Amino acid sequence: MLAAVLYGKEDLRLEQIATPVPAPGEVVIRVGAATTCGTDLKVWRRGGHAKMLKPxxxxxxxxxxTIAAVGEGVTGWQVGDRVVANNSAPCMTCFFCQKQEYSLCTHLSFNNGTFAEYLKIPAPIVQHNLLHIPDHLSDALAAMTEPLACVLHGAARSNVKPSDRVALLGDGAIGLMFAGxxxxxxxxxxxxxxxxxxLEIGEQFGVAKTFNYHRLADIPAQVKALTDGWGxxxxxEATGLPAVWEMAIACARPGATVNLFGGCPRDTTITVSTEQLHYSELTLKGVFHSTPQYVRAALELLASGTLPFKLLISDHQPxxxxxQVFYDMRDRKVIKVAMQP
Known part of the structure; x- marks a missing residue:
């Protein structure tokens, strides 16, 4: 089968490899659509990922x-079922899983290889994070379950209350999902x-105001101007740049929660004012990945049609x-592209 293999920084090759065969507990799906993602873009540009993969x-x-083959011992699934598989599953037994902190699981089972004709789903994901796709939902939209699950997890950890004023830094797919x-x-x-x-898409998701940072001299000052001088x-933060992490903290009012959601390059650091952190009682959070709860909630939200997530799919490509799609993503010509084998 045809599949994409990452060898290093911006070294992505399409190769003919063996079609996977499911082991006990596994299934193999014929990929209907695989969506590109900002995380994929970062991995492609950096040549790896701290948690998910090494080339x-x-x-x-x-x-x-659609399920194409079912391994021995698998129950509840059959060939022909339309499904979406999350890219990971927690072990359910480690220290963190026992505390229901599933995104911190020390044995997360990650799965990569969606840019291919077929994809093998490991047994833990079959058990915990393989879901039926509603008939009316397209494969392209259903494939967005994983990033939306991460966003729902991030939003839940952000202490947002109705009528709160939120500064959202980043207009990629993740930032726009957060907006909605x-x-x-x-x-x-x-x-x-x-x-x-x-930013116009952000307006269609209902944001109150949008700002192009290319035309702003001082983002924290703009945020304070919008919030009676407080912040x-x-x-x-939804960019994954250390400088923007620091800017996010500068945008916060005393007592605020700052969600440092975008994953920065390995071994990068930021500088935090101890005076501001202490005397302004800031809450700084790093939020990573998702949990089975939010995987299910994400698919349900996509299926509901409540928010116009289809606006995030810029194109469909073979x-x-x-x-070329990754070069277009690098140059910000597209947001997400649905790849179709």
Whole structure:
């Protein structure tokens, strides 16, 4: 079968590899759509990921499709079922899983390789994070379950209350998903990004105001001007840049929660004012990944049609065009692209 393999920084190759066969407890799906993601873009540019993979490795982690083969001992699933598989599953037995902190599981089973004709789903994911796709939901939209689950987890950890004023830094797919979810929770969202076209999509998700940072001299000053001089109740960073992490803290009012959601490059650091952190009683949070609860909630939200997530899919392309799609993502010409084998 045709599959994408990542060998290093911006070294992505399409190769013919063996079609997977399910071991006991596993299933194999025929991929209907695999969506590109900002995390994939970062991994492609950096040549790896601190948690999920090390090259050379099959590439991609968002996919939906149809079960093509079922391994021995699998119950409740059959060939022909339309499914979406999350890219990981917790072990359910470790220290953190016993505390229901599943995103911190020390034995998370990650799965990569969605940019391919077929994808094998490991047994833990079959058991905990394989879901039926509602008939009316397209594979492309269903494939967005994984990133939306991460966003729902992040939003839940952000202490957002109705009518809170939220500064959201980043207009990528994750930032725009956050915009929709926070508006759905009743927050007044100020979205900062670098693309007028993406900011317009943010407006369609219901944000109160948008700002192109290319035309702003001082983002924290702008946030304070919008909030009676105090700063935002909640700040969410969705770019994965250390300088923006520091900017997010500068946008916060005393007593605020700052969600440092975007994953930065390995071994990077930021500087935090101990005076501000202590005397302003800031809550700084790093939030990673998702849990089975939010995987299910994400698919339900996508199926509900409550928010216009289809606006995030810029294009549909055949798998053979994958490398060019990543160049287009790097140049911010597209948001998410549904790759179709």
């Amino acid at each position: 050379p490795t099959p590439f991609g982690h968002e996919a939906a499709g 979810e926070l508006v759905r929770q009743g927050a007044e969202v100020f979205l900062f990004g670098g693309s007028d076209r993406r 935002a109740d909640v700040v969410i 798998l053979k065009n994958l490398e």
